[in-house]
Amino acid sequence: MQPCHNCQAVIDEYILDKQLEPLRDLTVDDFNLCVDCTTIVEDACVECGGAVYEPRSESETPDYCPACRADLLSETGQDPGWVADTAST
Numbered sequence: 001m002q003p004c005h006n007c008q009a010v011i012d013e014y015i016l017d018k019q020l021e022p023l024r025d026l027t028v029d030d031f032n033l034c035v036d037c038t039t040i041v042e043d044a045c046v047e048c049g050g051a052v053y054e055p056r057s058e059s060e061t062p063d064y065c066p067a068c069r070a071d072l073l074s075e076t077g078q079d080p081g082w083v084a085d086t087a088s089t
């Protein structure tokens, strides 16, 4: 078992798995963060309407869930980041 990247607390995999459930594609193994350092925002993805994971370091709610971010990255070859670029429309 690995400690949390952010705060070094021991990760409770059971609780974290429950919290990650709306994200579907992600598991505890993708995170290395404890439940206290993980924020899930439901229905926030602009692409699929699914839940997004909000990095602690970001103050804004992300526009993309991790799955859509990965899709965009593989389609365009560019990482869109967590927030949609609305300036280019």
Ligand SMILES: [Zn+2]
Pocket: 004, 005, 006, 007, 008, 009, 033, 034, 035, 036, 037
């Ligand atoms: Zn933590």
Ligand SMILES: [Zn+2]
Pocket: 045, 046, 047, 048, 049, 050, 064, 065, 066, 067, 068, 069
């Ligand atoms: Zn999505």
